[in-house]
Structures are given as structure tokens and as C-alpha cells.
Amino acid sequence: xxxxxxxxxxxxxxxxxxxxxxxxxxxxxxxxxxxxxxxxxxxxxxxxxxxxxxxxxxxxxxxxxxxxxxxxxxxxxxxxxxxxxxxxxxxxxxxxxxxxxxxxxxxxxxxxxxxxxxxxxxxxxxxxxxxxxxxxxxxxxxxxxxxxxxxxxxxxxxxxxxxxxxxxxxxxxxxxxxxxxxxxxxxxxxxxxxxxxxxxxxxxxxxxxxxxxxxxxxxxxxxxxxxxxxxxxxxxxxxxxxxxxxxxxxxxxxxxxxxxxxxxxxxxxxxxxxxxxxxxxxxxxxxxxxxxxxxxxxxxxxxxxxxxxxxxxxxxxxxxxxxxxxxxxxxxxxxxxxxxxxxxxxxxxxxxxxxxxxxxxxxxxxxxxxxxxxxxxxxxxxxxxxxxxxxxxxxxxxxxxxxxxxxxxxxxxxxxxxxxxxxxxxxxxxxxxxxxxxxxxxxxxxxxxxxxxxxxxxxxxxxxxxxxxxxxxxxxxxxxxxxxxxxxxxxxxxxxxxxxxxxxxxxxxxxxxxxxxxxxxxxxxxxxxxxxxxxxxxxxxxxxxxxxxxxxxxxxx
Amino acid sequence: xxxxxxxxxxxxxxxxxxxxxxxxxxxxxxxxxxxxxxxxxxxxxxxxxxxxxxxxxxxxxxxxxxxxxxxxxxxxxxxxxxxxxxxxxxxxxxxxxxxxxxxxxxxxxxxxxxxxxxxxxxxxxxxxxxxxxxxxxxxxxxxxxxxxxxxxxxxxxxxxxxxxxxxxxxxxxxxxxxxxxxxxxxxxxxxxxxxxxxxxxxxxxxxxxxxxxxxxxxxxxxxxxxxxxxxxxxxxxxxxxxxxxxxxxxxxxxxxxxxxxxxxxxxxxxxxxxxxxxxxxxxxxxxxxxxxxxxxxxxxxxxxxxxxxxxxxxxxxxxxxxxxxxxxxxxxxxxxxxxxxxxxxxxxxxxxxxxxxxxxxxxxxxxxxxxxxxxxxxxxx
Numbered sequence: 001x002x003x004x005x006x007x008x009x010x011x012x013x014x015x016x017x018x019x020x021x022x023x024x025x026x027x028x029x030x031x032x033x034x035x036x037x038x039x040x041x042x043x044x045x046x047x048x049x050x051x052x053x054x055x056x057x058x059x060x061x062x063x064x065x066x067x068x069x070x071x072x073x074x075x076x077x078x079x080x081x082x083x084x085x086x087x088x089x090x091x092x093x094x095x096x097x098x099x100x101x102x103x104x105x106x107x108x109x110x111x112x113x114x115x116x117x118x119x120x121x122x123x124x125x126x127x128x129x130x131x132x133x134x135x136x137x138x139x140x141x142x143x144x145x146x147x148x149x150x151x152x153x154x155x156x157x158x159x160x161x162x163x164x165x166x167x168x169x170x171x172x173x174x175x176x177x178x179x180x181x182x183x184x185x186x187x188x189x190x191x192x193x194x195x196x197x198x199x200x201x202x203x204x205x206x207x208x209x210x211x212x213x214x215x216x217x218x219x220x221x222x223x224x225x226x227x228x229x230x231x232x233x234x235x236x237x238x239x240x241x242x243x244x245x246x247x248x249x250x251x252x253x254x255x256x257x258x259x260x261x262x263x264x265x266x267x268x269x270x271x272x273x274x275x276x277x278x279x280x281x282x283x284x285x286x287x288x289x290x291x292x293x294x295x296x297x298x299x300x301x302x303x304x305x306x307x308x309x310x311x312x313x314x315x316x317x318x319x320x321x322x323x324x325x326x327x328x329x330x331x332x333x334x335x336x337x338x339x340x341x342x343x344x345x346x347x348x349x350x351x352x353x354x355x356x357x358x359x360x361x362x363x364x365x366x367x368x369x370x371x372x373x374x375x376x377x378x379x380x381x382x383x384x385x386x387x388x389x390x391x392x393x394x395x396x397x398x399x400x401x402x403x404x405x406x407x408x409x410x411x412x413x414x415x416x417x418x419x420x421x422x423x424x425x426x427x428x429x430x431x432x433x434x435x436x437x438x439x440x441x442x443x444x445x446x447x448x449x450x451x452x453x454x455x456x457x458x459x460x461x462x463x464x465x466x467x468x469x470x471x472x473x474x475x476x477x478x479x480x481x482x483x484x485x486x487x488x489x490x491x492x493x494x495x496x497x498x499x500x501x502x503x504x505x506x507x508x509x510x511x512x513x514x515x516x517x518x519x520x521x522x523x524x525x526x527x528x529x530x531x532x533x534x535x536x537x538x539x540x541x542x543x544x545x546x547x548x549x550x551x552x553x554x555x556x557x
Numbered sequence: 558x559x560x561x562x563x564x565x566x567x568x569x570x571x572x573x574x575x576x577x578x579x580x581x582x583x584x585x586x587x588x589x590x591x592x593x594x595x596x597x598x599x600x601x602x603x604x605x606x607x608x609x610x611x612x613x614x615x616x617x618x619x620x621x622x623x624x625x626x627x628x629x630x631x632x633x634x635x636x637x638x639x640x641x642x643x644x645x646x647x648x649x650x651x652x653x654x655x656x657x658x659x660x661x662x663x664x665x666x667x668x669x670x671x672x673x674x675x676x677x678x679x680x681x682x683x684x685x686x687x688x689x690x691x692x693x694x695x696x697x698x699x700x701x702x703x704x705x706x707x708x709x710x711x712x713x714x715x716x717x718x719x720x721x722x723x724x725x726x727x728x729x730x731x732x733x734x735x736x737x738x739x740x741x742x743x744x745x746x747x748x749x750x751x752x753x754x755x756x757x758x759x760x761x762x763x764x765x766x767x768x769x770x771x772x773x774x775x776x777x778x779x780x781x782x783x784x785x786x787x788x789x790x791x792x793x794x795x796x797x798x799x800x801x802x803x804x805x806x807x808x809x810x811x812x813x814x815x816x817x818x819x820x821x822x823x824x825x826x827x828x829x830x831x832x833x834x835x836x837x838x839x840x841x842x843x844x845x846x847x848x849x850x851x852x853x854x855x856x857x858x859x860x861x862x863x864x865x866x867x868x869x870x871x872x873x874x875x876x877x878x879x880x881x882x883x884x885x886x887x888x889x890x891x892x893x894x895x896x897x898x899x900x901x902x903x904x905x906x907x908x909x910x911x912x913x914x915x916x917x918x919x920x921x922x923x924x925x926x927x928x929x930x931x932x933x934x935x936x937x938x
Contacts, residue, residue: 517807
């Protein structure tokens with residue numbers, strides 16, 4: 001029983017007195033002496049005086065969920081059986097992938113642990129984004145600074161490392177456009193992938209989060225290299241460079257007993273794994289429990305825990321060099337690598353969208369309502385949404401654009417503005433064609449036509465089914481603020497047609513976007529359900545852009 | 558922010574030797590009230606309603622809170638986990654009754670439940686010497702019926718309860734409670750609020766009863782009126798803030814609604830109407846309160862003082878669009894965002910304020926019966 005959580009900085013005095021208390025107690029010092037000292041030191045545990053040497057007046061269990069790479073250290077760090085104020089603390093540490101934990105905590109019925117230590121602050125931010133406006137226990141969260149860090153590096157065989165260093169000297173932008181594949185883990189389920197995505201955004205994207213050409217092509221290249229959901233296992237001689245933490249390289253080399261794997265540091269070392277401490281503290285948490293959790297959290301910043309973290313190859317939260325006494329293979333222990341500032345929510349959402357668009361491989365017909373009720377902000381925002389989507393989509397996406405109302409093309413209620421075809425590079429001019437066609441929408445709405453919803457839906461579905469591409473995400477995105485006001489095809493006939501055409505091997509969902517209170521949500525839901533699609537709501541006009549992008553591109557969830 | 562290693566129970570400085578000795582006996586609950594750790598832990602733990610403060614570019618960023626931390630060095634653990642007065646306060650008071658300290662130093666409770674908190678002895682008084690800016694409190698709010706002299710509470714935001722409607726569905730204005738209750742065009746598409754002060758208070762005003770001074774019998778009279786309205790099939794139901802989506806989507810034709818919500822809804826749907834009836838409307842506040850045994854009482858008071866700086870509160874109003882309890886914030890906003898400063902729902906005229914009424918809380922004797930009557934109204938089918 002020593003003062004294991006002695007800490008750095010100006011807290012020595014407190015630590016000393018705490019250690020002192022524990023010593024006195026074990027000697028069963030005369031009670032009034034303790035009281036007198038308590039008043040002087042102001043840090044004595046009163047209740048502790050009642051306990052015997054080993055006894056605990058009470059026990060508190062602190063539950064901790066930690067990223068697998070750090071869990072064993074956090075388990076050892078726990079002040080097990082150590083009593084503060086006579087309350088003994090048991091700490092239970094469970095290793096858990098951060099992405100899985102975010103998914104679980106986002107649900108309303110999840111009872112969070114006392115403490116969560118993920119391997120990146122990006123996950124905490126994602127949790128906050130995913131739970132905005134939701135009633136969840138995870139809303140009661142307090143965030144403390146990271147306890148450690150580890151830069152994102154490229155792990156390569158010793159042979160490849162030499163040539164890779166040249167490319168890496170050009171930073172992530174060079175790495176992502178250099179043409180040599182990286183073995184990337186899925187950004188939606190792994191921290192390695194997520195930080196690689198962040199690195200791409202930081203070096204190729206814009207601060208506003210709107211996509212750039214370079215980001216789109218960089219992520220398209222990256223998305224073809226995805227090796228699967230989980231952290232790639234490091235082999236002695238990886239076939240392709242693998243973005244991982246520096247600590248993973250240290251651990252792999254320690255395991256194999258050799259320095260076969262080399263960490264290559266991109267010059268603009270953008271991203272680091274960091275390990276923030278998240279405390280879930282419901283208002284009615286008891287003070288005894290709060291004290292136990294607080295003591296545990298403090299112990300994570302203590303010299304002893306920090307020492308243990310350095311030993312497994314994690315840097316301090318500032319990214320300082322390792323001390324000269326450690327001898328890690330394959331890395332640059334004397335380099336100082338400060339973590340860079342976190343990206344904004346907009347940047348991460350933007351990057352995730354570009355990623356999803358690259359992965360989804362759209363073959364999508366966008367069908368926009370241009371009936372009279374769309375006149376005004378609605379149609380202008382629909383135009384802007386179509387134009388924005390063009391920016392997120394990769395060159396090989398196939399996109400078409402239709403408008404519908406009444407009598408737009410002879411007697412048919414729809415008109416094809418841009419037929420389904422590959423976008424191609426900017427020099428192909430098709431992106432420009434689409435943007436211009438989107439600009440036609442307000443002019444068409446000015447004709448104040450009615451809403452030929454059913455006939456148009458049936459025709460759009462047929463159009464996409466013809467030329468079905470089994471390697472792509474074939475879909476119709478239908479945007480409307482109204483209900484069908486044209487005779488010719490009944491709702492039942494439409495739904496029957498859609499249901500009978502549905503095929504498990506040839507999925508063709510219709511994604512509907514209902515704008516405002518006048519949209520016939522009931523029917524749109526049925527259309528979506530009949531085709532395995534989904535109904536999206538833009539309750540207010542201002543939501544059109546976001547909701548449309550979700551429908552076309554899908555949020556990376 | 559570095560965590561410190563001081564234990565709460567160690568700091569019984571105010572209690573003296575006797576208190577310390579008595580605390581050694583198992584039967585005496587520790588005296589947390591004197592254990593303000595503000596000087597040792599630069600932290601304050603604050604629970605608030607969701608979306609009720611200014612926000613930065615990223616989720617969880619609140620510029621005024623960040624500025625407070627920069628100014629004072631005090632970190633704010635700001636949690637948006639106050640969803641409902643009863644649900645938050647119920648468990649909290651139970652814990653306080655057991656002598657248990659809470660993991661919160663500060664939260665924002667609606668007027669009527671502050672009545673109960675004060676009565677139950679669940680709150681620590683606010684010490685004026687630590688909140689000099691409290692002098693900026695709007696004169697109209699100084700003497701709340703539930704907390705004369707504001708010894709225990711200071712408003713965070715105020716707002717009006719009024720009648721919202723969608724003219725496309727109602728075919729015209731909805732201007733009185735009577736119309737809300739009886740207009741056949743609204744049948745089955747009206748919602749009222751699950752908060753007793755709003756729904757019963759507005760009903761009382763339409764009946765000529767003063768919601769600040771009503772008797773138990775008058776309360777029951779209002780409940781009987783509401784029972785009849787409910788039996789007539791006029792109501793779609795009782796809601797919390799979820800009326801917002803119903804109103805936007807057209808599921809609700811008319812309803813009781815909060816002014817701040819309507820400012821935001823009308824920005825998207827300029828057609829939506831909002832009426833403060835001629836018979837009067839309810840003005841309410843959500844109030845800063847500090848619970849017994851608060852571990853960072855002084856820090857909490859410093860935070861309140863900070864928000865009572867008109868320039869700081871102006872930044873909050875610019876986001877939340879409720880009514881500022883702090884005099885001078887309108888003048889501060891006139892420079893930065895005149896549109897908001899001139900909005901009568903955010904900075905109401907004296908004439909509108911004169912028609913605003915507060916709903917008094919229940920006395921200990923009334924509490925059970927009157928609450929039960931309202932619960933019966935809202936929850937039975």
C-alpha cells in the first residue's frame with residue numbers, strides 16, 4: 001500500500017499526506033492524533049480510521065472499458081483493493097474496440113461503464129454527433145484530457161520502408177495520390193481507418209468540409225485498398241504499407257523479437273491515436289462511487305501508470321520523445337511528435353461522406369419534383385443539393401437527373417434532363433452538364449404543373465432496372481413535397497408493380513425524400529418499403545441539402 | 558486541467574473538531590454542506606436541458622463556456638441530461654434526502670419545481686456576494702412567487718407559453734384558448750403540454766383565474782374544463798417538446814407552444830402562427846439552482862455570475878432565442894445581431910410583458926392531490 005498515484009506537478013504535497021495516512025492507519029495510530037493531523041493536512045480520510053488494517057468499510061466497483069491496446073495497462077494501474085476513506089475499490093477493465101463502443105453507447109438503453117478510454121478523441125466526437133438530441137445515458141459524460149498518444153505511421157517491411165520514406169516525405173497528400181496501395185482498415189469500424197481518413201481530409205480537404213477533387217480521388221484510391229473491418233494484423237513483412245499506430249509497430253516487433261517491421265512517418269504527420277478519459281457520471285451517482293471513480297481516473301495520470309504506458313510503447317499526451325532508457329525497434333523513439341489539432345465535425349462528416357460515396361459505387365437516378373408547390377426556396381435548395389452531391393461523387397459514379405410534374409415531355413409527367421451515365425473526370429464535362437441541368441429545375445417549376453408522382457416513379461424504376469449493374473448500388477432517389485395529383489396510374493397499381501418487380505439478387509431501392517408538411521409521407525414510405533429503400537424527411541426547407549446527401553450517398557455509420 | 562488529489566471528506570474545515578469527531582461515528586452523516594472544494598478542484602458540474610446554450614462549430618463546443626474556462630481556469634462539465642423536471646429532480650431529491658451528495662453542482666429547473674426544491678430543503682442559498690451581477694436581473698423577475706427575493710434561484714432563460722397554429726390546416730388565426738378547445742376545424746389535431754404550469758395555467762387565464770394565486774378548488778375547476786375538452790375529442794394528446802416536429806410536419810394543426818421554439822420554427826416555416834392570447838399568457842423561467850452538499854458551490858456561483866454579464870447572456874440569446882433574464886443584453890445584441898434584438902418574442906414589449914403571468918407552485922398540502930389530478934388528465938385514455 002504505497003502512494004501509487006503520485007502525480008507530476010504541484011501535487012506532491014497532497015500525495016505525501018495521502019501516503020502518510022495509509023501508513024498511519026496500518027500502524028493503528030491513536031485516533032485523536034489522526035484528527036489533529038487531519039485538520040492540518042486537510043486531506044485525511046475520516047472513515048478510514050474505523051477500518052482495520054485490511055478491512056474495508058465498503059467496496060466500490062469501478063467499471064472501465066478501454067481500447068484493446070491499452071486495456072492491460074489500465075487493469076494493472078487500478079488501485080486494486082486500495083482503500084481510500086475505508087472504501088475499497090475494485091476495478092474491472094474490459095477491452096473493447098472503440099467503434100463498437102460508440103455504436104453501443106449511442107443506443108438509448110445502454111448503461112454506460114464508469115470510465116471509457118477509447119484510442120482516439122475522434123470516437124468521443126462521433127459519439128456526441130451520433131447522440132445529438134437523443135435521450136441516452138451517454139449524455140452524462142465528462143471528458144478529461146488524453147493520458148497517452150501514439151502517432152499514425154505506416155508499417156512496412158524493412159525492404160519497402162526505404163522507398164516508402166521518399167513518398168512519405170511528401171506527406172499524406174503524396175502517399176494518397178502516389179499510386180502505391182496501402183492496406184487500410186475500414187474507417188467506420190477501426191481507429192486506424194478513421195485516422196487515415198482524417199489524415200486524408202487534413203491534407204487534401206478544405207477546412208469547411210466540402211469535398212475537393214483531390215480528396216475524392218484520394219479516397220477512391222484508398223477505398224479500393226480496404227482490407228476489412230479490423231485492425232490489420234502486422235506481419236513481419238507486410239505486402240503493402242499499413243497505417244497503424246507507432247505503438248502497434250513496437251508491439252509487433254517486441255513479439256517477434258526483431259525489428260523486421262519499420263514505422264515510416266509521413267512528413268506532415270497529421271494524426272495521432274490519443275487516449276482521452278471519458279467519465280459517465282449520472283447526476284445521482286453516489287459520492288462514494290464518485291470518489292472511487294475519481295481516484296481511478298486520477299491514477300491514470302500518475303507517474304506509475306504513465307511509466308507503464310511508456311513501457312508498452314505509448315508516448316505521453318504531448319507526443320514527447322521516449323526516454324533514452326527504452327529501446328524500441330523499428331521506430332523513431334527520439335523524435336517528438338505532437339498530436340495535431342482535432343478536425344472539425346464538418347471536416348469529419350465531409351470526409352466520411354466522400355468515403356461512403358466512393359465505397360457505394362452509385363448508379364443512381366435522381367428524380368426531382370418541379371410541380372408548382374416547389375417554387376421558391378424548395379426548388380432552389382433542391383438545385384443546390386443536386387449540385388453539392390455532384391461534388392462528393394467519384395468519377396466512376398453513374399448519375400442521371402429527371403424532373404417531374406405534368407406534361408413535361410409530351411403528355412408524360414417526367415423529363416430526362418441528364419441520362420444515367422458515368423460522371424467521368426472534370427474534363428469530360430458531364431459534371432458541368434449535371435450542374436447546368438440542375439439549374440433548369442426552377443425554370444421548370446415556374447410552369448406550375450401538378451404532381452405526376454405515380455407514373456414518374458414507375459418510369460424511373462423501369463429506367464434504372466434496364467441496364468442494371470450488379471456491381472453497383474442501383475437506386476432511385478425521389479424528392480417531392482406533394483402527393484400524386486394526376487390520373488393514369490393508381491397507387492395500388494404502382495405498389496403492386498414495384499413489389500412484383502423486386503428481386504433479391506437485383507436490389508433496386510427507391511429512396512424517397514419528403515419535403516415539408518405537405519408531402520405524402522404515407523405513400524412515400526410504402527414506395528420505399530416496397531423496394532427495400534428508405535423514406536427520408538426534410539421537415540424544414542433548410543434540411544433539404546443534408547437529407548438529400550444522406551439519401552444519395554448514405555452516412556457512414 | 559489537472560485533477561487534484563484532495564478528498565472531499567478531508568476538507569471539513571468549517572465543521573471544526575467536534576464535527577470531525579462526530580463524523581467518525583457511523584451514525585452521523587457527514588456534513589457535506591461545508592465541504593466546498595471549489596478552491597481545490599477547478600471544476601463545476603452543470604446539467605441543463607438539451608439545446609439550451611450557444612454552440613460552436615463542433616458538437617459539444619459552447620463558446621461562452623470555453624470563454625468562462627479561459628477567464629477563470631474552471632472547467633465546466635456541461636451535460637445535456639435534464640430532459641424533464643420530474644425525471645431529473647425526483648431521483649436527485651431522493652438522494653439528497655439520504656444525505657447523499659450529487660454529482661452535480663448546478664442545474665436549471667422550471668419555476669414550479671423550484672417551489673418543491675426549496676420546500677424540501679434541497680437547495681443551497683445563492684450568496685449575493687459571490688454573484689454581484691445578479692443586480693442585472695430584470696426587475697420583473699426579481700420577486701418570483703415561489704422564491705421571494707431570489708434567495709435560491711436565478712433565471713437562466715425565460716419564455717412565453719402561447720398558441721401555435723398552422724394556418725393551412727386551421728384556415729385562419731387561432732387567437733384564444735376557447736377557440737383551441739372548441740373550433741371544429743381543429744378537432745383531433747390539438748395538443749397541449751405535459752407541463753402542468755403551461756396547460757393548466759393557460760386554461761386558468763382563459764377562465765379569468767390568476768395562475769399566480771389560484772386556490773386548489775380553482776385548480777380543480779380548470780382540470781374539469783380540460784377533462785371536458787378531452788372528452789369532446791378535440792385533443793390529439795399531451796406532448797413535451799415533440800410538438801415541434803408535429804407542427805412542422807402538419808400532424809398538429811394547433812397547440813400550446815414555447816416562444817423560443819416558435820422563433821426557430823418560424824425561421825423555417827414563416828407561415829406558422831403564434832398567438833399570445835388577450836386573456837394573458839404564461840411566462841416561465843428555468844432557473845439556476847445549486848443543490849445541497851454541492852461539491853463546487855463557489856465555482857457554480859461564479860458561473861452564474863458570469864452569465865449575468867449582459868454581454869455574455871447576449872451571446873446565449875443569439876442562439877437559443879428565448880427571453881433574456883438579464884437587463885442590458887438587448888443593448889449588447891443590438892450591435893451584433895439587430896434582427897434577434899428586435900424580435901418581440903425574444904425581447905418583448907412592456908405591453909406584452911404586462912399580460913404575462915407566472916404559475917405558482919403547489920404547497921406541500923396540495924402537491925399530491927393536484928399533481929395526481931393533472932397526471933390523471935394527461936395520462937388516462
